[in-house]
Amino acid sequence: MLLITCPHCGPRPELEFTHGGEAHIARPENPAAMNAEDWTEYLYMRANPKGLHAERWRHLHGCARFFNALRDTTTDQFVATYATGQPRPDLKGAGQ
Amino acid sequence: MSKTLRTPAGGSVNRVKTIKFSFDGKTYQGLEGDTLASALLANGIRVMGRSFKYHRARGVLGAGSEEPNALVAVRRDKARIAPNLRATQVELYDGLVAESQNRWPSLNFDVGAVLSLLSPFIPAGFYYKTFMWPKSAWDKLYEPNIRAAAGLGHAPTEADPDSYLNRFAHCEVLIIGAGPAGLAAALAASEGGERVILVDEQCELGGSLLSATDAVIDGQSGRAWRDAVVAKLAANPKVTLMTRANAFGYFAHNMIGVAERLSEHQASPAKGAPRERLWQIRAREVVLATGAIERPLVFPDNDRPGIILADSARTYLNRYGVLPGKRVVVATGHDEAYRAALDLHKAGVTIAAIADARPNPKGPLVEAARAAGLPIKTGYAITGTKGTLGVAEARLSPILGAGRVGPPEIVACDSVLMSGGFTPSVHLFSQSRGKVVWDETLETYLPGASAEAERSAGACRGQFGLAKALADGFAAGSDAARLTVKRDFVVQATEGDPKGVVGALPHDRGNGAKAFIDWQNDVTTKDLKLAVREGFQSIEHIKRYTTTGMATDQGKTSNLNALGVISDALDRPIPQIGLTTFRMPYTPVTFGVLAGMARGDLFDPVRTTPIHDWAVEQGAVFEDVSLWKRARFFPQGREDMEAAVRRECLAVRSHCGIFDASTLGKIEVVGPDAAEFMNRFYINAWTKLGVGKCRYGIVCREDGFVTDDGVVGRMSQDRFHVTTTTGGAPRVLAMMEDYLQTEWPDLDVWLTSTTEQFAVIALQGPKARDILSGLVEGIDLSPEALAHMSLVEGKICGVPTRLFRVSFTGELGFEINVPSQHGRKVWEAIWAAGQPHGLVPYGTETMHVLRAEKGFIIVGQETDGTATPDDVGLTWAVGKAKPDYVGKRSLARPAMAAPDRKQLVGLLTKDPHIVLEEGAQVVLTPGQKAPMALVGHVTSSYHSAVLGRSIALAMVSGGRARIGETVYIPMPGSDIAVDVTSPVFYDPEGVRVNG
Structure with missing residues (x-):
């Protein structure tokens, strides 16, 4: 069971969290104006990196807030968690 | 052979406390402190199991959790049968009933053993090759028969009556293994005042110190030193000591799963006493002090009962006071076997021969054996054994080189001790995703770089010998606790060369000889060589094809020897072959301890409504809807479901029915931007919905597909009473929160689940208004005041209500929301008021039929x-004028039309x-x-x-x-x-x- 640091509550067991998929995918301002390719890109295309992955978690059984995390998909180690709306931290080489 | 092999004195068994137990229906006596294996050995019982594939008679090989042969079922009663227990770990108690497995009709005469004669026809991959055709025979013929013949133990046929517990624990330093390295680590780690947990699979802490005879640490005997250390640790309130605790799994982020046996070893556990406890221990730092496991030698007939690992024989002698035999041959490729030979010699056992495969062994242990006059044959391999259900003679041959041996000598004996050296237990390290590295000097795999906050200490990382283990353990404990404590242990112990032999010994016995690698899965050198000849190269493939290392013992005794044989066959060095991943559990755990409290009524939470008990009293039949118990129908007399539903349906259409709709999901959407939020989230338009009005709302996902629906009422300009499907409530709330928190944080809206706060009573049918009219206060039920799809707040039976006029039946209908604590009272009042009107209760089945109509x-x-x-057919619900809502863009795709x-x-x-x-x-x-x-x-x-x-x-x-x-x-x-x-x-x- 992962140990996840909620940026609002601190380290808590994975049991308290739900996973929310890839982070930093903002819903377009005006979906109606988008062509099919761009909409498909937004709706379906997701990264599947080997290494650092920015993903959303929700501390459902805690503060109930969504936040973002950088997790190394090869080791499951979290190198950062940060509030929704914050940019992805620049951590070149981190988690290696 | 003499009936008793118990020494007159020695060991830590309680000589004055005899214990009666039975094995395969026969009663024996053991001593307090015995394991089932040591007590059976003391009674001269050699055969303790039958092998998995060939049903060969097998005796005990080891003395701990590595035991592959002596698997037994321990039975307390019909419901309490634990199969596949290692007799070496079963603590003896008065009245213990144990049975051997995988034999019929008896252990000493097993019909299945005929398979051994057929073994030339059952090579590696036999099942894959033979039972291929016809395909239809697999389900009905091959699989059932293979399973019946090959089964390993039997599950009890009754439900387990015992209870199992589950606990979480946190500590700064967790130490796994309480041998010398683990104890020293605990000593160091506990000096900083942080929380330390020390777990060990045995019933006592101490590991190898429990069977050491001559070691002296800081002027005390090994045993006395161990007693003092354990006492010191036990007195420290920050230190938790756990025995009988199997650290079976290393999970992510330093979470260790530990199965602790609580009452398994007691003659009569207190009524209701839990049997086992699952610990989930989260540690800041982990010290693995898991020791090493002795390797068998691989030679023909090496599985005969009476052939045991040398260090295990020492354990039986020094800890349990049991001799492996009276006349012993020691076959070895490692110095430690000399220590066993010396101990047995001192105990009066005749050492018939020591056959050392090494040409020129030296060092203090070898010299001590020479000085004691033990007959040592260097450069000798054991090339066979003979005997019926036990060993009667050993065949020793001089090694000539290039895989050849000279003419054999036959040596009579009643037991053979063997040692190929010690394999570090890297199982938990490997589970933690750490990568093992090959050590050229020791010829074994050792822990490499860590993937978690852990470090290995002592024999499990190749630091062999008491002095090294203590020093390494102490340093690891200090490091894990982030301390810089130092301590020098003064150790007097004779240490040998840590290097042993890997792979098979040479022999001249031809192709028919069986030299076992994996005892539990009956894998021989021939099987591995055949796999290589058939083209298998990858160790992962060879493992699966031959099943080597795949048994419940996870290859504890077999993995390295298998690599050695494969290395020879492929003519490639071992590190180029690699090592298979170790799987959890380290030692098998019961389903009971994993299930814990989550069984029966506690398997899953059960949600019941405020009206649940009333429905039970009325004889309702219930169904599970997500976690809810919902009344499905209310049978009258001897009605079946069909009859009850027919009657309930007609009653609703002709008079009136009452239905418990409390399970409907309910979400309160509140705030200045509530209407805007609803507009963006639902496909419907909400801006123009007046206060006091309702609308049937539909939620799509962003991909345009319907995910939930429900009636939404507008309580005020800034407040919506949203309902969802029974099962969809958490999902819809989570989806709402997702959009609100991450996409539209600009909206000032609050979301609150009110599912449990309201009881919902649906009253449906032409008489509904008549029934309600006498119960409400301050509410005008007239069609003019309360039209279909509208709502009103007021009182019913003296309690506040949100009264909706809605219908999921097509009839005149009301849904009466009242605070949950008043639900039953209001329900009963409506029920009473409805009696003159022919009111009937109806369940979910009738609800389904009525809505389908x-x-x-x-x-x-x-x-x-x-x-x-x-x-x-819900196009009418779409708010077409809205610029956007969740799903709108996807619904505009041509394919959607x-x-x-x-x-x-x-x-x-x-x-x-x-x-x-x-x-x-x-x-x-x-x-x-x-x-x-x-x-x-x-x-x-x-x-x-x-x-x-x-x-x-x-x-x-x-x-x-x-x-x-x-x-x-x-x-x-x-x-x-x-x-x-x-x-x-x-x-x-x-x-x-x-x-």
Whole structure:
């Protein structure tokens, strides 16, 4: 069971969290104006990196807030968690 | 052989406390402190199990959790049978009943052993090669027979009556293994005052110190030092000591799973005493002090009962006071076997020969054996054994080199001790995703770089010998606790060369000889060589093809020797072959300890409504809907479901029914931007919905498919009372929170689940208004004041209510929301008021029929995650003027408007008595052969009492254009002809909601 640091509550067991998929995918301002390719890109295309992955978690059984995390998909180690709306931290080489 | 092999003195067993136990129906005596294995050995019992594949008679090989042979079932009663326990770990108690496994009719005479004679015909991959054809025979013939013949133990046939516990624990330093390294680590780690947990699989802490004889640490005997250290640790309130605790799994982020045996070892556990406890320990730092496991030698006939690992023999002697035999041959490739020979020699055992495969062994242990006059043959391999159900002689041959041996000598003996050296236990390290690295000097795999905050210490990382283990353990404990404590242990112990032999010994016994690598799965050197000859190269493939290392012992004694043999066969060095991943559990754990409290009523949470007990009292039959218990129907007298539902349906249509709708999901959407939020989230338009009005709302996902529905009432300008499906409430709330928190943080809206706060009583039928009228205060129920799809706040039976006029039946209907604590009182008041009006309670089954008669969908029944609002006939609900809502862009895709999409329609069978099967397929023409051209499927199907015939809803390709056509439902034997109709079967004009 992962140990996840909620940026609002601190380290808590994975049991308290739900996973929310890839982070930093903002819903377009005006979906109606988008062509099919761009909409498909937004709706379906997701990264599947080997290494650092920015993903959303929700501390459902805690503060109930969504936040973002950088997790190394090869080791499951979290190198950062940060509030929704914050940019992805620049951590070149981190988690290696 | 003499009946008793118990020494007159020595060991830590309690000599004055004898214990009676039975094995395969025969009664024996052991001593307090014995394991089942040591007590059986003391009684001269050699054969303790039969092997998995060939049913060969097997004796005990080891003395701990590595034991592959002596697997037994321990039985307390019919429901308490624990199979596949290692006799070496079963602590003896008075009245213990143990049975051997994998034999019939008896252990010493096993019919299945004939398989051993057939073994030339059962090579590696035998099952894959033989039972290929015909395919149809697999299910009925091959698999059942293979399973019956090859089964390993039997599960009890009754439910487990015992209880199991589950606890979480946190500590700064967790130390796994309480041998010298683990104890030293605990000593160091505990000096900083942080929380330390020390776990060990044995019933006592101490590891190898429990069977050490001559070691002296800081002027004390090993045992006395161990006692003092354990006492010191036990007195420290920050230190937790756990025995009988199997650290079976290393999970992510330093979470260790530990199965602790609590009452398994007691003669009569207190009534209700838990049997085991699962610990989930989260540690900042972990110290693995898991030691090393002695390797068997690989030589022909090496599985005969009486052949045991040398260090295990020392354990039996020094800890349990049991001799492996009276005349012993020691076969070795490692110095430690000399220590065993010396200890046995001192205990009066005749050492008939020491056959050392090494040409020129030296060092203090070898010299001590020489000084004691033990007959040492260097450069000798053991090349065979003989004996019936035990060993009677050993065959020793001089090694000539290049795989050849000279003429053998036959040495009579009643036991053979063997040692190929020690393999570090890197199982938990490997589970933690750490990568092992090959050590050229020790010829073994050792822990490499860590993947978690852990470090290995002592023998498990190749630091062999007492002095090294203590020093390494102490340093690891200090490091883990982030301390810089130092301590020098003064150790007097004779240490040998840590290097041993890997792989098979040479022999001249030809192809028929069986030299076992993996005792538990009956894998021999021949099997591995055959796999290589057949082209297998990868260790992962060879493992699966031959099953080496795949048994319940996880290859504890076999893995390295298997690599050695494969290395020879492939002519490639071991590090180029690699090592298979170690799987959890380290030692098997019971299902009980994993299930813990999550069984029976506690398997899953059960949600009940405030009206639940009333329904129970009325004899309702319940069904599970997500976690809820819902009343399905209320049988009267001897009614079955069909009769009850028919009666309930007619009563609602003719008089009135009362229905518990409390399980409906409810979410309060509040705030200045509540209407804007609703506009963005639902497909419907909300801005113009007046206060006191309701609307049927539909939620799509961003991909445009319907995910939930429910009536929404506007309580005030800034407050919506949202309802969802029973099962969908958490999902909808989570989806709302997701959009609110991450996409629209600018909106000032609060979301609160109120599902549990309101009891919801649905009152449906022409008499509903008459029944309610005497119960409400300050509420005008007249059609003018409270029209269909409107709501009012007021009081009912003296408690506040949100009273909705809505209908999921097509009849005049109300849904009365009251605070949960008043739910039953209000329900009973309505029930009493309804008696003169013929009010009946109805359940979910009737609810389903009534809504289907009206063509109302159930999300998840008519829809399956690929239906758009238009597919299910809800285009009217879409707020078309809205610039955007969740799902809008996807619904604009051309494919979403394709005319051949599956659309909701009604189906009426030509024969009104036939009720279709839900899930049945729809085809356009009868008499088709598979594969048929399927155009849809039946989603709901019932007998409609009010219509006097069957009805069905279906999703059919281009369905709305097919209304009026005849289509077919192919069923075994015939095609059922049905007419495609509108999905609204009853009261299509919708006049009945007006009462």
